[in-house]
Amino acid sequence: MNIKPYGVAVTDAIASGDLSRLKEAEAAAQAHLDQYGDVATLLPLLRLEIAKLEAKKSY
């Protein structure tokens, strides 16, 4: 992306990638768990994958 130093920030940009999507899924699963108590086995798996990515320097 072309980010000109005198320009305004690119305000319609969103971050993408597996880490963002895992976090979205984790947040949604947590919300459903809080409400329904039905995704308990899913959360540790999501968190494991997030931890693996976050352990890398460039994520």
Place this chain on the structure above:
Amino acid sequence: MTDTLPSETAPAGARATPEGKSVRFRTERDYAELTPVHVVWEVTLACNLKCQHCGSRAGRPRPDELNTAEALELIDHLAALGTRELTLIGGEAYLRRDWIELIRRSRAHGIRTAVQTGARNLTDKRLDEAADAGLQGIGVSIDGLPDLHDRVRGVPGSYDQAISALQRAKARGLAVSVNTQIGAETAAHLPELMERIIAAGATHWQIQLTVAMGNAVDNPDLLLQPYQLLEVMPLLARLYREGQKRGLLMIVGNNVGYFGPYERMWRGLGDEADHWNGCAAGQGGIGIEADGTIKGCPSLATSLYAAGNVREMSIADIWRHSEKMAFGRVRDVEELYDYCRTCYYADVCRAGCTWTSESLLGKRGNNPYCHHRVLDLARHGWRERVTKVKDAPAASFAIGEFALVREAIPGAQTQPLPVRDPAGVHIAHRERTAAGGALPPRLKVCRSCDQYVWPHETECPHCAADLAEVERQHAQAAEHRRALIQQARRVLDGIGPA
């Protein structure tokens, strides 16, 4: 302006950007057809701040700024060239009486329109009028906590006005962002500043380095020393991750670089195909000065890069045919020198931001503000600093000259840097279209060390990994992650509200 609106219009679909991407994202078609996607326009040089680092030395309006008819016609021409985003700057854009008319005309063409501002006296009335005209966003410049910001911006109380503007723009539904310049004193302010701008409603935070131009040459102590990137970059990376969790997306500017360990994380905002691929001046955007002078980037020195004036030539002709606009399209590694000439990334990076390197050293092609370079030097016990040797003239966008000093890191044991053969630098083949555009080189990521490498490599030059093997392992892990994400969506959809 001397011409009429070009008969050709933007190609059908030229405005389309991939789903989930900013309108500023350049598609392959944009590269091929040389679309000036993003235009930054200094609509007036009048300003009500007195910034010590102002490259354009703003204050009084230029004596011959474009009149309303000329400015509106210019917007029509930009739309015809395919421009999708317009940033109005100054000086202070709203000190121009007809700034609302400019916003309205830009929006009538469907161009995403925002204003970058210091926000002094950005009153509710001004915000209301701009929002009514269709303004979509404002970026507020904030360079630190109150003491530092007010000192650098030259007006007591300007920090408070900037924060207030964020809040009031947010309340009016505008996209709200902050631009912060990183100078010698800024880093210590960043964590607390991030807290404050999140609280004020900012969703995007553009980070850029203060550049040795105009007033900054008069105040060289404001400049970050290149070796300070060793501390600043990890701090920025930490704040990038923290901000992302809290709804603030850090955007690293074109002079924050290049190809260090965080490039993969932040340049493409998660899209690793969108890595740094060289100065985009004259290729992806245009800079306009208030008197109609056209440059390939708003920041470039006027004395070196004024490509023409819309009062004398059509902007389409300046864009397509001016040599000073086209320098980035035709340059190659032969114009690089010093460290950048033999760098592994030489032909994709082209010494980073032209504005930064040329303003500093008087010649483009060698850029000490590079994370890859700073880390490489540090591994061998070296660092670089800059020291002023020549003042800048009083003119807007004027440059001075700095000397680059390479010295031992205090307390470190030094080793000579490896000797690299200039003939050994990898050159990427670029096929130019009839319009003069070309797709940039695409690097791949080593899945072991996460650094970018040229596509032909089989062994990572940084960590010696077998690139095919680590790619296979990465693909397996990625497939596992995607299956898990899909499973999560299926489960959650199944138990969602009926």
